[in-house]
Amino acid sequence: MDPNLSLANKLALWLDLMLVQSIPIDSRRAIPWLLWAVWKNMNAVIFASTQESLGMQSQVKCNIHANWRNDKLHCGGSWITRDHQGRVGHHAREAFTSSPDKLTAELRVLIWILQSMQDLQVQEVVIGSDHCDLVEAIKRPNDWPRYRWLLHQVTVLTREFPLVCFENESSASNHVAREIAKSVMRNSMFQSYLALGGPSWLHDRIRQESAF
Incomplete structure (x- = not known):
């Protein structure tokens, strides 16, 4: 069969085979079912590809950070979200x-962030942190018995989402979240806030970070 033929012409050739008397009747009767199976499978592949693309588009990337100095001082927490194209959605500071210790602070900040994602009705979120112990503790909570209660709260909250993933970030790719969290203590910004878009004083860095 000529590969340059249009789909309509190819279908016509297959259907013409049903009139060829030299082909066994059972084989000729199978042609429509064969064409239907090919058509159905092709549509299934296209649909699956479309669903995967839509799934990626619905996911939110959320970079987080807890700025902990010592066990005496307050700590700052922050998060900033982006869509699948790297465009900033919201950011917040608390x-x-x-x-x-540092991990306790990170877990407390994470609980606040998961609650914030629920309030914003985010369904699918990928949370990025540059604190490796946080990601490890979430993946293997039994190895971190000291933080059992906080990890339990994280588990309960994550079950409310259709999809929650955790991944490690480098300090460079998490710079914006780090700077927002640091501003709490550095600039005595103890007033919590939630804002649409990124902070104006970090616009240049936000553009750079979207490339990571």
Whole structure:
């Protein structure tokens, strides 16, 4: 069969085979079913590809950070979201009372962030953190018994989402979230806030970070 033929011409040739008497009757009767199976499978592949693309488009990337200095001072928490094209959605900042260690602070900030995602009705979120212990503790909570209660709260919250993923970030790719969190203590910004878009004082860095 000529590969340059149009789809309509190819179908016509296959259907013409049903009139060829030298072909066994059972084989001729199978031709329409064969064509139907090919058509159905082709549509299934196209649909699956479209669904995968739509799934990626519905996901939100959320970079997070907890700026912890010591067990006496407050710490700053922040998050910033982007869509599948790297465009900023929202960002937020919050001050937290002192925590005994860095991981406790990170988990408290994460709980606040998951609650924020629920409030914004985010369904699918990929959370990126540059604190490796946080991601490891979430993946293997039994290895971190000291943080059992906080990890339990994280687990309960994540079950409310159709999709939640956690991934490690480098400090460079998480720079914007780090700077927002640091501003709590550095600039005494203890007032919590939620805003649409990125902070104006980090616009240049946001454009650079979207390339990571």
